[in-house]
Amino acid sequence: MGLNIDNLWVINIAGVEIWITETIFNTWLIMFFLIIVAIIVRIKLKSFKEVPKGFQNIIEAIVEIFDNFAVNTLGKKLSYIAPWYFMVFVFVYSSALFSVFGIRAPTADWATTFALAFATFVLMLSMGFKHQRGEYLKSFFGPHPIFFPLNIIGELAKPVSLSFRLFGNMLSGTIILTLYYGLTPVFVQFGIPALLHAFFDVVVGAIQTYIFVIISLMYIRNAAD
Secondary structure, three states: OOOOOOEEEEEEEOOEEEEEEHHHHHHHHHHHHHHHHHHHHHHHOOOOOOOOOOHHHHHHHHHHHHHHHHHHHHOHHHHHHHHHHHHHHHHHHHHHHHHHHOOOOHHHOHHHHHHHHHHHHHHHHHHHHHHHOHHHHHHOOOOOHHHHHHHHHHHHHHHHHHHHHHHHHHHHHHHHHHHHHHHOOHHHOOOHHHHHHHHHHHHHHHHHHHHHHHHHHHHHHHHHO
């Protein structure tokens, strides 16, 4: 794992070069892992029991906790978008956890975090126009039409700031760990890195995932209310 994002392959389709970077490959790897986990969970929960226990109880508890969190943040009228953010939460946190195994987190690449933030921006606009209609458009001209350019800039700044917040925190952990491995002798690269990974990948990863998701949900609720 290094600071540079390596280009692994170049695919030429009809004269157009498509670069398969380390970020894209790691994203596919994490997606493949999550799909396998989802299939296993679906098979194991094929026959639901009225009184859950064991594995079913754990899965239902995870889903229920996130569902309650999303409903409390979004409100019931917007709760139908909770599954999307459950996926975002799982993907972003999995990206951090995979760093423990030396895989560069896709969220340490601004292209990934901006794509996720841009999806939030599209949902924010969609929910705003769907639930407020003309009132949402009118809000861009408040409190006076002269503020329209500033309001537009403020809305456009939301996905940018949201993406940079997650990107900066994940990249900082990558930089610190890369410097530690590069500047220290081999005999101190056992034990101590485990503590660093536990802090930056597990703890900071969980905090930043939570912050990204809750800010996204708040942006959407504010636009729809």
